[in-house]
Amino acid sequence: MVSRLGSVDIFPPAQDYIYMDAASVGLSHAKGAEVISEWQRALAERGTVAFTEQDEVECLDNLNSAAAKLFNATAQDIAVASSETVLMASLAWAVMPEAGSNIVSTATTHPSTIYPWMRVAEHTGAELRWARANSALTIDPDQLEDLIDDNTSVVCLSQVEWGTGQLFDLKRFADAAHARGAICVVDATQSAGQVPIDVGSTGVDAVATSTYKWLCGPFGTGMMYVSPELQTRSPGIVGWRSHRDMWDFQADRLEYPDSAKRYEFGTMAYGTALGATVAANYLLDLTIERIADHNRTLSARLVEGLRELGAELLGPEEPAQRSATVAARFPGKDVADFTRTLKQADIIASLRRDFIRFSPHLYNSSDDIDQALSAIKAAL
Numbered sequence: 001m002v003s004r005l006g007s008v009d010i011f012p013p014a015q016d017y018i019y020m021d022a023a024s025v026g027l028s029h030a031k032g033a034e035v036i037s038e039w040q041r042a043l044a045e046r047g048t049v050a051f052t053e054q055d056e057v058e059c060l061d062n063l064n065s066a067a068a069k070l071f072n073a074t075a076q077d078i079a080v081a082s083s084e085t086v087l088m089a090s091l092a093w094a095v096m097p098e099a100g101s102n103i104v105s106t107a108t109t110h111p112s113t114i115y116p117w118m119r120v121a122e123h124t125g126a127e128l129r130w131a132r133a134n135s136a137l138t139i140d141p142d143q144l145e146d147l148i149d150d151n152t153s154v155v156c157l158s159q160v161e162w163g164t165g166q167l168f169d170l171k172r173f174a175d176a177a178h179a180r181g182a183i184c185v186v187d188a189t190q191s192a193g194q195v196p197i198d199v200g201s202t203g204v205d206a207v208a209t210s211t212y213k214w215l216c217g218p219f220g221t222g223m224m225y226v227s228p229e230l231q232t233r234s235p236g237i238v239g240w241r242s243h244r245d246m247w248d249f250q251a252d253r254l255e256y257p258d259s260a261k262r263y264e265f266g267t268m269a270y271g272t273a274l275g276a277t278v279a280a281n282y283l284l285d286l287t288i289e290r291i292a293d294h295n296r297t298l299s300a301r302l303v304e305g306l307r308e309l310g311a312e313l314l315g316p317e318e319p320a321q322r323s324a325t326v327a328a329r330f331p332g333k334d335v336a337d338f339t340r341t342l343k344q345a346d347i348i349a350s351l352r353r354d355f356i357r358f359s360p361h362l363y364n365s366s367d368d369i370d371q372a373l374s375a376i377k378a379a380l
């Protein structure tokens with residue numbers, strides 16, 4: 001019997017649903033959501049009296065610090081913006097892989113992981129190299145590593161694949177990239193909050209994430225770690241916050257901060273960063289290791305139960321390459337109908353192409369898994 005790690009006081013919908021959809025949108029930390037509403041109300045009622053110019057300078061700092069803890073970095077190495085996509089786009093233009101070089105990724109990665117790099121490659125003529133998945137949508141890590149050669153400029157991976165939950169060994173790919181003079185860039189939107197990320201021990205050069213999935217935060221906030229070397233580049237996206245003194249307003253020159261903050265560029269829905277900070281600090285207090293253990297126990301139980309029911313499991317079998325996300329096909333079933341049937345039984349998972357993706361998190365218990373398996377059995 002495994003109880004919830006995150007209580008229903010903090011995640012109220014967990015008592016109404018068997019919510020296994022963190023890979024789509026995680027349940028929000030209730031206090032984090034409240035802080036965002038309070039901030040918005042204060043702004044509506046009192047404008048700059050409530051949110052001063054000094055507040056606007058400092059309002060992202062606490063999230064910088066929380067992200068630093070999450071990635072085992074320092075706050076200097078973190079930038080905050082509205083999403084993973086914008087941060088990755090800014091980084092891709094900062095790096096701008098040139099013609100003759102190649103960018104290595106997986107064909108199963110999320111579009112927002114690699115489209116920014118494809119757009120730059122369209123401009124410069126750099127080559128894209130894809131590791132292809134087998135019929136179970138699994139990427140062979142050896143085949144992925146074999147794509148890296150002396151012309152590789154960037155190895156760009158989602159630490160956890162959005163569909164199957166396949167987990168990549170970041171140290172392996174950062175080492176392989178560095179051995180060829182390339183950098184290793186990571187999208188952690190499907191991993192931050194569910195598996196530990198350590199930029200020091202893995203040696204990755206950049207990690208970007210949005211906050212509304214496994215970090216139990218809101219839409220509208222993303223954060224990115226960048227290595228000291230990447231803090232010397234000119235970001236691809238710049239605006240008034242890009243200058244070292246944002247209230248200086250002298251438009252005829254642009255001097256970047258000597259930190260990752262140079263990747264912060266403009267106004268955003270600042271209140272979301274306050275809510276994301278509450279949620280991230282809550283997860284950090286529990287520890288990501290504990291959450292990862294909890295989630296793995298639940299997903300292993302789910303995998304075993306689904307196998308017994310004859311489902312076709314996708315992604316790798318090796319536990320070291322698995323995260324909490326579990327994807328399955330149900331041969332002979334109309335998968336859209338099947339997902340709807342589960343939803344009617346308050347079991348919330350995602351329909352993706354021809355499979356269903358279950359993504360249990362800290363607010364789930366082993367009872368949830370058993371109830372979901374019973375409902376799936378009945379529906380089958």
Ligand SMILES: Cc1ncc(COP(=O)(O)O)c(C=O)c1O
Nearest residue numbers: 083084085110112158162189210
């Ligand atoms: C790996 C990954 N990256 C990025 C995103 C979405 O990016 P953004 O939050 O910037 O829209 C998703 C959403 O599913 C994702 O799975």
